Amino acid sequence: MSKILLVTGGASGIGAAVARIAAERGFSVAINYRSRREQAESLVSELRSLGSRAVAIEADVAEPNQIQHLYARVKQDLGVPDAVLNSAGIATSGLRVEDATPAELTRLLHVNVLGVMLSCGEAARTMSTKNGGSGGVVINVSSMAATIGGRPGNSHYAASKAAVDAFSVGFAKEVAAEGIRVVSVRPGFTITDMTKDRLEDAAFRQVIAETIPLGRPARVEEVAAPIAWLLSNEASFITGTCLDISGGGFAIASAPRQG
Ligand SMILES: NC(=O)c1ccc[n+]([C@@H]2O[C@H](COP(=O)([O-])OP(=O)(O)OC[C@H]3O[C@@H](n4cnc5c(N)ncnc54)[C@H](OP(=O)(O)O)[C@@H]3O)[C@@H](O)[C@H]2O)c1
Numbered sequence: 001m002s003k004i005l006l007v008t009g010g011a012s013g014i015g016a017a018v019a020r021i022a023a024e025r026g027f028s029v030a031i032n033y034r035s036r037r038e039q040a041e042s043l044v045s046e047l048r049s050l051g052s053r054a055v056a057i058e059a060d061v062a063e064p065n066q067i068q069h070l071y072a073r074v075k076q077d078l079g080v081p082d083a084v085l086n087s088a089g090i091a092t093s094g095l096r097v098e099d100a101t102p103a104e105l106t107r108l109l110h111v112n113v114l115g116v117m118l119s120c121g122e123a124a125r126t127m128s129t130k131n132g133g134s135g136g137v138v139i140n141v142s143s144m145a146a147t148i149g150g151r152p153g154n155s156h157y158a159a160s161k162a163a164v165d166a167f168s169v170g171f172a173k174e175v176a177a178e179g180i181r182v183v184s185v186r187p188g189f190t191i192t193d194m195t196k197d198r199l200e201d202a203a204f205r206q207v208i209a210e211t212i213p214l215g216r217p218a219r220v221e222e223v224a225a226p227i228a229w230l231l232s233n234e235a236s237f238i239t240g241t242c243l244d245i246s247g248g249g250f251a252i253a254s255a256p257r258q259g
Contacts, residue, residue: 135179
């Protein structure tokens, strides 16, 4: 029997790239999407052409009843998941604290934090050996923003991702003895739908490149590959930690010492 992977926000970006690698490695894959039905269905066709059982399932991860429905559909269509990648997330670029509205903040926290927590709750309910499951792996997609409070105008987003890191470490301890590994991954600036419009601005692109030690943003495959490795048995002793996939983090301009 092939292993089963659920990817939230899987129709695009990092989630879709991991789904492709997983399908190549024989996983059955459930692609959760919110608004991107066409992208999700096209990806599912692509995964099926690789020999994977794949399905697309609509759900807004910010809605508790839709998360429940998502896991019920995965179980019904493919079986109990062995792996979950919580990749669904939204950004709030250029949002100064004084300008943020309660509605914007509520949505951000509901998607980036509540969505991850609720998905992890369903994962534990279905995958934990305590609950009759076979264990597995949960990977939560955080961000390097969590480590520095975000780039300017990203403090809310950074805080939402710091919550993902703290939650993942705690959740990992809770379910370690029940066969579930949990890891939070922190990508640096990566070229996806979330960032590609901003990267079209040459000045912005240069600033980003200068702040990353490797001198450029990541290609999505460079983020997906380490996540796929964390999903594999080669990472069987890794849990309760955060992995930076960041080209070296944030560069600080060096200046010669004076006097
Ligand atoms: N790209 C970067 O530089 C970067 C860096 C660090 C961390 N990350 C994180 O990586 C993750 C994936 O982002 P990405 O870069 O791959 O960008 P992306 O292509 O925009 O992927 C995000 C996906 O999440 C989905 N999504 C958003 N809200 C959702 C909801 N409420 N329910 C279900 N799905 C939802 C989006 O679909 P809809 O458009 O239909 O909502 C989209 O398919 C995010 O958590 C992001 O914060 C990205």
